[in-house]
Ligand SMILES: Nc1ncnc2c1ncn2[C@@H]1O[C@H](COP(=O)(O)OP(=O)(O)OP(=O)(O)O)[C@@H](O)[C@H]1O
């Protein structure tokens with residue numbers, strides 16, 4: 001590989017810096033302070049999260065990234081109120097969060113549409129639970145369905161939709177409640193690469209059009225850089241904040257930017273943070289190779305060992 | 307070869323025509339075996355029906371005898387030079403031929419009961435259906451809600467399920483005498499037996515079905531602002547409805563199996579009474595006709611409920 005002179009990921013263009021200044025001057029929506037979580041199990045205690053602190057500002061798009069098992073899901077479930085913290089505080093608009101509530105929308109990795117309801121009824125679900133009348137819920141639901149481009153499927157049942165479409169409905173359903181923050185736990189993790197790329201663009205498009213703060217978990221570095229204003233990098237065992245990176249790639253984002261120097265520099269930094277033991281990894285792979293038997297016969301058309 | 311391999315591919319849907327053909331065959335096959343055993347004289351037929359008694363003093367026309375016995379007597383008569391008895395191969399009385407059962411099936415509805423105390427067959431059947439209905443309905447009224455509670459809240463599960471688990475091993479028929487002592491001799495104890503036979507299974511089956519509901523659906527609903535208490539109505543019940551419906555269909559089938567015992571306690575009644583009565587008179591054609599009637603009613607209800615289920619739950623995946 002030819003080494004290209006890369007800028008530091010910390011280096012921001014004037015435009016990007018101005019954008020971050022504006023962003024940080026906005027009100028704080030989510031304030032996580034000293035959050036920790038330990039699980040008690042038969043094998044003893046697991047510290048899933050330790051002393052996590054960060055803030056997100058209004059209309060910010062934050063991605064959370066980290067190695068598998070570092071506690072990303074645990075973090076977002078605590079924010080959603082589905083899990084209780086062992087210590088620390090979660091403040092939404094300055095108020096302590098207790099239990100789940102409609103002020104925090106959530107999109108899960110698995111498909112969680114209600115199979116017995118049509119797309120429209122799924123999106124109306126939260127509105128009706130808030131006590132909005134049927135007529136109002138319906139007209140609002142239809143607007144949200146239009147926003148995610150699924151008007152044609154308003155009366156379809158979830159089992160008639162593709163995976164990507166299901167997640168778009170799930171986004172519409174979460175947004176219909178007009179939450180202060182949208183929490184997303186690897187929402188595109190189960191989708192194929194093409195659908196996934198499309199969904200990322202859709203999501204940015206939606207985000208641009210409404211006043212919503214997004215906290216998005218992923219383990220895909222490209223996805224994180226493509227989507228985020230800032231990336232919260234966690235480290236594992238126990239889950240702690242490694243770094244909060246400001247993505248220097250300017251907005252609006254488009255796919256060509258994945259080869260821009262800022263993008264590559266950021267990705268390099270993330271790779272270094274998340275896979276710091278590259279040498280160790282190679283070592284174990286080399287050991288694995290020694291045990292591998294070549295299951296081929298003479299005349300088989302396989303690549304030569306060299 | 308490839309065609310066979312194609313047919314035996316696991317869970318692969320069959321072409322429509324073949325699928326229907328197999329359904330017909332599944333009924334025709336046992337019917338054919340029955341017909342062969344009944345109508346082909348050299349297949350089985352261990353008995354002989356006397357046509358002409360000849361010189362044998364104790365033979366009567368229409369009498370059923372073991373083959374050896376008949377041959378012995380016939381040989382004796384031949385040796386003595388007296389009139390030789392004649393007879394035809396026959397099956398034991400407990401295996402009537404299809405056409406006899408079919409006739410019995412028809413006449414049992416048209417023939418007036420021979421004794422005054424007896425009921426018409428359709429009256430017996432109707433009585434049985436009512437017993438099943440009440441036993442099953444009462445069981446469902448308590449068992450389904452309790453099962454759903456057990457499947458949703460661990461408190462209920464811990465509190466009820468261990469005892470239910472224990473109780474379901476107690477044979478329902480064993481409670482017959484107790485039920486009669488408490489509920490009298492008429493329909494009360496019969497309904498109670500159906501109830502006991504169904505209820506305990508029902509709580510566990512419905513509980514398990516409820517537990518299979520994806521927890522993330524409940525979590526999604528909570529993040530959408532549904533309170534803990536309304537979850538039951540808004541998510542749990544609609545979420546398990548199709549499976550619950552399937553469970554109920556299977557449980558209803560079980561309820562029918564308890565009918566036979568239930569109807570024998572207290573004053574015997576219903577279709578079971580009809581069956582035991584006819585068996586006593588050795589009218590096995592009537593017995594088979596009645597047994598078949600239960601089968602047909604059971605199958606017909608199930609098919610009907612299955613069709614209804616398809617309409618009730620349009621969100622269920624097809625196939
Ligand atoms: N209910 C639980 N009981 C006990 N331990 C748990 C529980 N949930 C999570 N953990 C532990 O907490 C740690 C963090 O898990 P978590 O699912 O949050 O990780 P993650 O970052 O989301 O992983 P992934 O990238 O695989 O989704 C893991 O070590 C896990 O074993």
Ligand SMILES: [Mg+2]
Nearest residue numbers: 072073074185
């Ligand atoms: Mg996770």
